[in-house]
Amino acid sequence: MSDNKMMSTNPESVVYQRCTIDLATGRADFAAVPCRNLEDVLGGFGRSFQILAERDVANAYSPENPLILNSGLLTGTSVMTGMRSYFSGYSPLKQSGTGRPGAMWSTGSGNFGNKFKWTGLDEVIFENRSEAPVFAVLRDGANGPEVELKPAGHLIGLTGHAKIMALAAEYPDAHFAAIGPAGENWETNYMGAVVMSTDNELKSGEPKSRFAGRGGMGSLMGYKNLLAIVAQSPDKLQKITPEIRDVNRDILKSGGSARFQPTSQGGGGGTWANIEVLQVFHAVPLNNFRPKGCDNVERLFRDEVEREFEVATEACHRCGIRCHNNLFHKNEDGSRGKLAAKFDFEPLILFGSNLGVHNPKEVCDLIHRCDLLGMDAISLGTTIAYLLDYNERHPEAPILNGATFGDYEKIAALIDGAGRGLYPELGRGVKRLSEALGETAYAMHVKGLELPAYLPDTNPGYIFAIAGGHMSMGTHMMLAKEGKHSLDEWVQAITSGGLLQVGYDMIGLCKFVGVGIGHDIIVRAVKEAAGLEIASADILASVRRAYLRGLALELRQGFHEHEEYTLPSQVMDDPNHKVTLPKFITHDFLAQLRERVWSVFKPEMEGLLPVLKG
Amino acid sequence: MQIRIKLYASLRWKLFEEAEWECTPGQKIASIVEQLGLPRNDVGTVLVNGLHAAWDEIVQDGDVLSFLPRMGGG
Numbered sequence: 001m002s003d004n005k006m007m008s009t010n011p012e013s014v015v016y017q018r019c020t021i022d023l024a025t026g027r028a029d030f031a032a033v034p035c036r037n038l039e040d041v042l043g044g045f046g047r048s049f050q051i052l053a054e055r056d057v058a059n060a061y062s063p064e065n066p067l068i069l070n071s072g073l074l075t076g077t078s079v080m081t082g083m084r085s086y087f088s089g090y091s092p093l094k095q096s097g098t099g100r101p102g103a104m105w106s107t108g109s110g111n112f113g114n115k116f117k118w119t120g121l122d123e124v125i126f127e128n129r130s131e132a133p134v135f136a137v138l139r140d141g142a143n144g145p146e147v148e149l150k151p152a153g154h155l156i157g158l159t160g161h162a163k164i165m166a167l168a169a170e171y172p173d174a175h176f177a178a179i180g181p182a183g184e185n186w187e188t189n190y191m192g193a194v195v196m197s198t199d200n201e202l203k204s205g206e207p208k209s210r211f212a213g214r215g216g217m218g219s220l221m222g223y224k225n226l227l228a229i230v231a232q233s234p235d236k237l238q239k240i241t242p243e244i245r246d247v248n249r250d251i252l253k254s255g256g257s258a259r260f261q262p263t264s265q266g267g268g269g270g271t272w273a274n275i276e277v278l279q280v281f282h283a284v285p286l287n288n289f290r291p292k293g294c295d296n297v298e299r300l301f302r303d304e305v306e307r308e309f310e311v312a313t314e315a316c317h318r319c320g321i322r323c324h325n326n327l328f329h330k331n332e333d334g335s336r337g338k339l340a341a342k343f344d345f346e347p348l349i350l351f352g353s354n355l356g357v358h359n360p361k362e363v364c365d366l367i368h369r370c371d372l373l374g375m376d377a378i379s380l381g382t383t384i385a386y387l388l389d390y391n392e393r394h395p396e397a398p399i400l401n402g403a404t405f406g407d408y409e410k411i412a413a414l415i416d417g418a419g420r421g422l423y424p425e426l427g428r429g430v431k432r433l434s435e436a437l438g439e440t441a442y443a444m445h446v447k448g449l450e451l452p453a454y455l456p457d458t459n460p461g462y463i464f465a466i467a468g469g470h471m472s473m474g475t476h477m478m479l480a481k482e483g484k485h486s487l488d489e490w491v492q493a494i495t496s497g498g499l500l501q502v503g504y505d506m507i508g509l510c511k512f513v514g515v516g517i518g519h520d521i522i523v524r525a526v527k528e529a530a531g532l533e534i535a536s537a538d539i540l541a542s543v544r545r546a547y548l549r550g551l552a553l554e555l556r557q558g559f560h561e562h563e564e565y566t567l568p569s570q571v572m573d574d575p576n577h578k579v580t581l582p583k584f585i586t587h588d589f590l591a592q593l594r595e596r597v598w599s600v601f602k603p604e605m606e607g608l609l610p611v612l613k614g
Numbered sequence: 615m616q617i618r619i620k621l622y623a624s625l626r627w628k629l630f631e632e633a634e635w636e637c638t639p640g641q642k643i644a645s646i647v648e649q650l651g652l653p654r655n656d657v658g659t660v661l662v663n664g665l666h667a668a669w670d671e672i673v674q675d676g677d678v679l680s681f682l683p684r685m686g687g688g
């Protein structure tokens with residue numbers, strides 16, 4: 001990015017550095033691209049979706065589907081959490097009823113985003129696919145960014161973590177984004193994640209990676225025969241001015257991030273605490289999102305788990321929020337043993353109670369397997385939960401290895417098989433599996449993307465999420481937090497605050513900063529770290545346009561505005577009376593919600609997409 | 615008059631899990647949180663007898679108040 005002072009009215013004064021790599025020929029073209037609008041300036045999916053909108057892509061696994069790696073405006077700065085990188089493309093997993101793929105992005109932290117930004121690049125578009133497996137090296141060269149494609153035969157079959165460690169031995173001063181075996185098996189596994197290295201991982205050699213999991217961007221990378229990306233640059237730490245120091249202090253003190261900070265720091269201990277809070281309402285997913293009003297999940301409460309494991313709070317590069325909860329085995333003498341798993345709400349539930357597994361040691365093992373094979377924990381966990389449910393309903397004709405809830409060893413075998421490409425039934429996600437089996441009512445997905453560990457019975461906002469579940473529509477906790485359940489309240493939440501959730505997936509910061517995207521902290525961060533004066537109202541308007549462009553793109557890819565903007569029908573047809581929160585989602589409620597939300601959004605969506613040529 | 619207070623997750627780790635609490639007639643939830651010494655920012659949700667309640671609600675003898683920490687995340 002140029003460091004011009006910019007007012008919101010002249011985005012073209014900001015220029016970003018793009019490299020387009022044709023994987024078929026190895027050719028790399030560099031360009032300085034002026035921003036078209038504020039979405040381009042803020043970056044992330046706000047920019048990448050404008051590129052995707054210019055393409056007519058009918059199949060995710062086709063040469064015309066690009067894989068876009070980019071950064072956000074604050075990636076690589078000294079603003080706390082400013083290290084996000086984004087992977088975007090048409091998703092193999094998210095698919096409309098017409099068969100066309102939905103556009104997706106996926107993001108993660110770690111130190112890869114910083115290193116990528118410090119190579120001098122803001123965006124890399126990987127076009128076509130390579131004949132043979134390669135990895136890409138992006139580096140900060142003597143005369144600007146340099147790019148090289150190298151043979152990756154030695155990386156084939158390694159876990160994401162092992163690929164990272166193998167490359168780390170070759171490339172000092174670098175960070176890495178790699179796929180695991182799941183991404184390599186892209187034909188039978190559509191839920192491959194991009195695995196990103198952390199400082200802790202490179203230092204300790206332990207698999208403490210971060211993941212850009214949603215939507216199968218790792219599988220798209222696998223299709224392109226791109227096994228890893230190396231971002232090599234000396235650290236270019238931005239000077240922490242007094243103003244940036246104040247921004248970082250406010251991020252830690254504002255209260256928004258406190259719930260993600262370690263308990264030893266006076267914080268809430270990360271998303272893990274959500275289990276105990278949701279259990280108050282018996283709203284923790286159990287046995288495929290069907291809580292039974294029992295206390296089984298309590299074995300996964302933090303104090304219970306601490307009896308068996310040592311919990312260490314760790315962080316990405318220089319982040320004071322320190323939201324990672326890494327569990328270590330305890331040696332017999334009480335000292336810290338091997339890393340067992342990272343433990344956060346999503347994987348904990350989706351590989352624990354939602355599969356009927358309540359023993360923390362077993363849950364750790366399942367999470368660990370999924371991570372090493374490089375799969376999206378949400379998609380895999382939710383698809384396996386469906387399979388177990390199906391098998392329990394059909395004891396006379398179970399599928400695959402016949403696993404049902406709580407069959408830890410068989411579930412472990414399912415994870416391994418999916419990651420190694422042996423179980424396309426699982427690897428292609430719950431939508432396809434449930435349609436093939438003819439039982440879709442309890443398949444927990446919306447628009448082909450599996451639901452995260454918040455019950456759909458509590459969140460009709462899922463239907464307007466554009467990149468899966470809770471990370472692209474911030475309404476997943478509203479009912480438990482506030483008890484709100486009127487139509488007016490839900491229309492208001494979806495059409496105003498909820499959609500702004502995606503703003504963090506533009507600017508390069510982590511959502512765990514925890515303040516609204518138009519907050520004064522963000523405005524100050526942009527001013528101090530990027531040198532741009534952008535008013536809060538302009539940031540909000542830009543994030544809203546980016547979200548609505550994503551929604552418009554869904555309709556253009558064939559998602560039916562009524563039939564596919566819905567929840568699994570079990571929610572409406574068989575409400576779960578064990579959950580003590582209000583039950584308000586009926587077919588009629590959803591129909592009215594759709595009508596009212598579309599009536600707000602549709603006029604604003606006009607003109608946001610370019611007209612496709614031809 | 616007496617009420618029962620239940621705390622969850624990080625709030626429970628800081629203070630206690632469950633306790634009987636003496637309060638005065640007309641006392642509001644906000645002032646009970648103050649008495650407990652909990653920063654208001656730490657409390658995300660308040661339930662009275664299992665139903666969501668607001669800070670300025672007045673508690674009644676025998677009520678069960680549940681305080682939940684702020685939730686969020688992914």
Ligand code: SF4
Binds near residue numbers: 082260315321
């Ligand atoms: S909040 Fe957590 S995931 Fe985000 S940068 Fe900090 S430690 Fe990493």
